[in-house]
Amino acid sequence: MTETVPAPAGTSQTSSLRRLVPRIFSRSARRDDVEQLLRTVRTHHPKGDLSIVERAYTVAEQAHSGQTRQSGEPYITHPLAVAQILADLGLGPRAIAAALLHDTVEDTDYSLDQLTADFGDEVAMLVDGVTKLDKVKYGESAQAETVRKMIVAMSKDIRVLLIKLADRLHNARTWGFVPPEKAHRKATETLEIYAPLAHRLGIQTIKAELEDLSFAALHPKLYAEIESLVRQRTPQREQYVHNVINAVDDDLRELRIRGRVMGRPKQLYSVYQKMVVRGREFDDIYDLIGIRVIVGSVRDCYAVLGAIHARWTPLPGRFKDYIATPKFNLYQSLHTTVIGPGGRTVEIQIRTNEMHQQAEYGVAAHWKYKEQLAGGKPDAKSVDADMAWLAHISDWQAETADPGEFLDSLRFEIGAKEVYVFTPKGRVIGLPSGATPVDFAYAVHTEVGHRTMGAKVNGRLVPLESELKSGDVVEVFTSKNPDAGPSQDWLGFVKSTRARSKIRGWFTKERREEAVEQGKEAIARAMRRQNLPLQRLMSQDSFAEVASQLRYEDVSALYAAVGEGHVSTQSVIEKVTALVAANDTTTGPIDLPQVGRSRAPRGGDSGVLVRGAPDILVKLAKCCTPVPGDQIVGFVTRGSGVSVHRADCTNVASLMSDPERMIDVEWAPTTKSVFLVQIQVEALDRSGLLSDITRVLSEHHVNILSASVQTTNDRLALSRYVFEMGDIVHLDRVLNAVRRIDAVYDVYRVTSS
Secondary structure, eight states: OOOOOOOOSOHHHHHHHHHHOGGGGOOOOOOTTOHHHHHHHHHHOTTSOTHHHHHHHHHHHHHTTTOBOTTSSBTTHHHHHHHHHHHHHTOOHHHHHHHHHTTHHHHSSOOHHHHHHHHOHHHHHHHHHTOOOOHHHHGGGHHHHHHHHHHHHHHHOTHHHHHHHHHHHHHHTTGGGSOHHHHHHHHHHIIIIIHHHHHHTTOHHHHHHHHHHHHHHHOHHHHHHHHHHHHHHHHHHHHHHHHHHHHHHHHHHHHTOOEEEEEOOOOHHHHHIIIIISOOOHHHHHTOEEEEEEESSHHHHHHHHHHHHHHSEEOTTOOEETTTSOOTTOOOOEEEEEEOGGGOEEEEEEEEHHHHHHHHHTHHHHHHHHHHHHTSOOOHHHHHHHOHHHHHHHHHHHHOOOHHHHHHHHHHHHHOOEEEEEOTTOOEEEEETTOOHHHHHHHHOHHHHHHEEEEEETTEEEOTTOOOOTTOBEEEEEOOOTTOOOOGGGGGTOOOHHHHHHHHHIIIIIHHHHHHHHHHHHHHHHHHHTTOOHHHHHTSTHHHHHHHHTTOSSHHHHHHHHHTTSSOHHHHHHHHHHHHHHHOOSSOOOOOOGGGTTTTTSSSOOSEEETTOTTSOEEEOTTTOOOTTSOEEEEEOSSSOEEEEETTOTTHHHHTTSGGGEEOEEEOOOTTOOEEEEEEEEEEOOTTHHHHHHHHHHHTTOEEEEEEEEEOTTSEEEEEEEEEESOTTHHHHHHHHHHTSTTEEEEEEOOOO
């Protein structure tokens, strides 16, 4: 907004820049009576309340009294110029009033509360949406958080962004008066964020000028050179364009269609992009002639297209019908490229008057139209419904805490090119270039995305990572499992910010909540099993202190860690009881059951205690791999201590033939206890299945000891995994995670060989 910075040192450099790029040294004409502004507003809104504009100007002039801009002009010229830009776009009196007041809260003593009292909530909300945040409070993240604040505000009212774009445009016209390093920083930010946002809103007039002004500030010499090249070739080009226009006019007269034919102006930044980024020669670019035909109806558009194709040969693959399938910013037009007179290539755009207004002024044209219909204030939702991406941006900004990540995501989201695909019912979905069926699923609905398990493109089954192309018909298959969720692998290939944020949100929210509950239940269950005073321990603040000791941010994070198997329940219980005992001198120490300490001399900790003989060697049988919670029996072996089996193990029947060697055993796991678990996974065979399963097991901190895989003739994959686990409560979570892998239809624990 405000560009009141110290005057640039080095007058020679300034004068050189002024000569190369005079556009960034422009000044505003002072209009003390604001008659020009009022006339413009009255033209677009004959019945509008102009008194609010007059009052806003009076307040702004008084508030900014004595302030000057770097160009030496009175500061009031800036809000007046911003208001004029918006008035030219056709915005109504309230938005114009907000434009006049947009810097008062930030740069003067005029408070937001006072503004609200004087002009109402609507104007105050617009002003607050474009007010920068305090750099002292937010530090390095101030810029990102200011943009985030604007995004939140514009999701409620798109006029916030229109005011910000007009503000940035007028400041850009005066970048020549600020130090070069600041101008470079602002120009870079404009090219990365504000020009793409103007493009997204379809406001071509602002987008083109922002790009050219940023180009002039960043590369003044290149700008001047390209401008010189354009100027040198203008006379010959204009003569050729005139000949083409006359030919198209003849076609219109023959068809008896009223319309206008004009040459399309060349944007200097666009020429630069094609020369530098795409490696094209200037003559190749500038030889490309652009013609625009504006007619009265959609029927006339297609009639003119047919006449032009009959006169000149169209280039294959260069016809685009944006009338039938509008662009994401509501842009509509017919585009075709033909071989014109003399064999030169001519680009032609054909559109109606309404489409032309939309192309030039974008969402501002929508707002003006709906504002007139509503008699002063349109329904913001009716505008936003046409700009669905606003809701998407608002969604993921709320889910992105890191300011740097937010700005990176915003740059990608607003700058990405789009492809257009269809649902089976013919609905058009716009997606970033390179998008996949998973991006498509999340664009349809978040729950559809979470439950996606397969996809068809143009009637053929395709992998979920397949790249979609414009015109594809996409159908996704969803799982009926209520616990179904996305795969971590999807983050490696999804392109849309919406899909990425929703997938991350699922893993950080839904799984965390589940883990918190599982952890809390596991601790309570273990305490009851060990006859500890549950109510006394759980009601203490000791859990918060233990969480801090283990470097978790809060108690919920500690519960989640227990639920995910990162920390054992016994370890947490021991720390909590020790802490409570140390802080509570009235009741004495809280002793854990003796079973937790009597097994120390043993060579290995199986988590099983032999009644009456705590120091005897105990081994868990590998034939049935018992774990805590299973009913178990003990069998005294010759020279190898006690072997522990599940009560329903197939080998127990033969062991019972020697009853003298049977012995009572019970579970008593400690923090050092480790148990073998064997699971079987049944799935439809596919490429990468084994790596997906092992990756998921690894993500859940499972130490795989052995694995076996076999595939049947009917493409069924059966695999078994043996691994170690310290806390058996974690097993259900592991099984659920494996079950969510694509193509897996069953997974269960194996309890016999």
